[in-house]
Amino acid sequence: MCCCCNCSNLTKKVWSFVGVVLIFGLAAFFGFGLPAIVESVARSEFIMEPGSQVYDNWLTSEVPKYLDIYVWDWKNPESITNENVRPQFVERGPYVFLEDHERHDIEFNTDHSITFRQKRTWTYIPEQSKGDFYTDRVTTPHTMLMTIAKLVGGGNPALVSQLNAIIKKNNLLDGIVYKDALVRDILFDGAEDRLLAAVQILAGAIPELAAGMDIPDWDGFAYFADRNTSVEYDGIFRMGTGTDQWTDSGLLRTWNNESTVPHFRGECGKVHGSTGQVNPPMTSQQIKNPEDFILFITDVCSAFSLKYDQDVEFGGVDGKAWIGDDRVFDNGNNYLETECQCTAPVAECPAVKPGVLDLSGCKFGAPLLASFPHFYLADPSYVSALDGPKPTRELHEFRYVMHPFSGIPLEVNGRLQYNLHVSDYGLEATEGLPDITLPVFWVNQRVTLTQEKIDDLRALDTLRSAGIYTGYALLGVGIIALGVALYFSIFVWKDSKINV
Incomplete structure (x- = not known):
């Protein structure tokens, strides 16, 4: 059932562009924000201080x-x-x-x-x-x-x-x-x-x-x-x-x-x-x-x-x-x-x-x-x-x-x-x-x-690349959604003329 079938054309336009903005926002988060978060957390493990992964491996390597x-x-x-x-x-x-x-x-x-x-x-x-x-x-x-x-x-x-x-x-x-x-x-x-x-x-x-x-x-x-x-x-x-x-x-x-x-x-x-x-x-x-x-x-x-x-x-x-x-x-x-x-x-x-x-x-x-x-x-x-x-x-x-x-x-x-x-x-x-x-x-x-350490690195690379690829995918969806929203706004959701 259409949730906005009875909405005005102006409302439809607003919500369609809000949806496009949200998609672009998610694309930016997955493409830039999530990799940056993953990188920040990972970098903290690659410095030499007690408790970090690199330090522990250096101290007692497996x-x-x-x-x-x-x-x-x-x-x-x-x-x-x-x-x-x-x-x-x-x-x-x-x-x-x-x-x-x-x-x-x-x-x-x-x-x-x-x-x-x-x-x-x-x-x-x-x-x-x-x-x-x-x-x-x-x-x-x-x-x-x-x-x-x-x-x-x-x-x-x-x-x-x-x-x-x-x-x-x-x-x-x-x-x-x-x-x-x-x-x-x-x-x-x-x-x-x-x-x-x-x-x-x-x-x-x-x-x-x-x-x-x-x-x-x-x-x-x-x-x-x-x-x-x-x-x-x-x-x-x-x-x-x-x-x-x-x-x-x-x-x-x-x-x-x-x-x-x-x-x-x-x-x-x-x-x-x-x-x-x-x-x-x-x-x-x-x-x-x-x-x-x-x-x-x-x-x-x-x-x-x-x-x-x-x-x-x-x-x-x-x-x-x-x-x-x-x-x-x-x-x-x-x-x-x-x-x-x-x-x-x-x-x-x-x-x-x-x-x-x-x-x-x-x-x-x-x-x-x-x-x-x-x-x-x-x-x-x-x-x-x-x-x-x-x-x-x-x-x-x-x-x-x-x-x-x-x-x-x-x-x-x-x-x-x-x-x-x-x-x-x-x-x-x-x-x-x-x-x-x-x-x-x-x-x-x-x-x-060792293969165990390689698997850890593969998981880290996968997490970083997954966010980037998801961001690209959402960017593509966002571009398509923007095109659809523009089309409907211009050719379908036209405001009715008022006769005096």
Whole structure:
């Protein structure tokens, strides 16, 4: 039954336009108001304060993190001085570890930042590994020899002569390698290193020997020595909480109470970006035009600028992917902005070919160089000098995928390789060695968001998009209703003429 059949034409016109206004009002609410409400409520969960979802996940994450370690086994070290024979390496692993993070010494500051330490614990997972971490053996370059030779070899001739005599007299070396060392020892427990033990004793008696070198107090040499379960090793972090502005959530302000690192110059030495575990949600403009993603990596004492690659779908939610490109380890060879990564005097830069980063200032003076695994994206000369590395994008790319609205990482493959620069540094033990970069090991720090967390993000995206789509639908209905109302008002609901 018509509720307004007996109404005047003017009343019909008024009610029809009131209905149109209500439809447009609902369209505006669902298209703008509801998404804004959802966004406001969601943003409150993406700041770092007790009780928020992001803080609770950061404090005790239910998402498993893994560290895959691949070790390079040097098969022909005895031929290193033969220019006709390339060093041959065989990749061992992966040795897979579950990586657990605990936060310690948490303190909220008055400048909307949080200070903390973190403890990383690695637990071996034999069923996911290839080989046996406890019994496998490898031959790997002697890092302590190269470190000491680099720091001492070109210095005081009397000191060099004295050190040569001590090494020879006390039989401190078995060539230039750790030969047949257990993988567990060379990575975590400490491989026998008579040279390191002697230098620890001699440092007090020969001050020049310790000058410029941070001699570790390890019982044997290991690349992850004193790191497993250490609260102190990773340093002190201070990052924004986002309580003043959510775009600051998770962004580093200082590391070890400094806003810069001394190992790199200018912009390359800045402590900035995120650690990859907490990221600020992206703004609408950033979602439309993604910029570089800045990731600060303590293991290399530096921030990486990852390049936006593409939009991806991950587990039913939309994500954005960033990758490490050839700028990351360029050193000013091809990109002017990377010149500050060069650690040599400015006049000598670039000092190395593109594809590696000098870590000596970050790693107790050792001539260690970081690269992508298998020298992926590096100058071809690094691969052509060796027998073994075979770089491919699928296996060796550094990749970070993030949910843009929340800043939550969906999938991470943080792949990095650590190499040793071998050269004739001036000691008898390094005499005749070629100038060459040898691979030691590489890692993949990987994270994949659990399906339960993905479902939560999908529900959030659905709620936001449902309001927008409903708004568009109501807008269409409103336009049609406006057209109908205008038609009836002009051609149907005409006022009757009054005859006098």
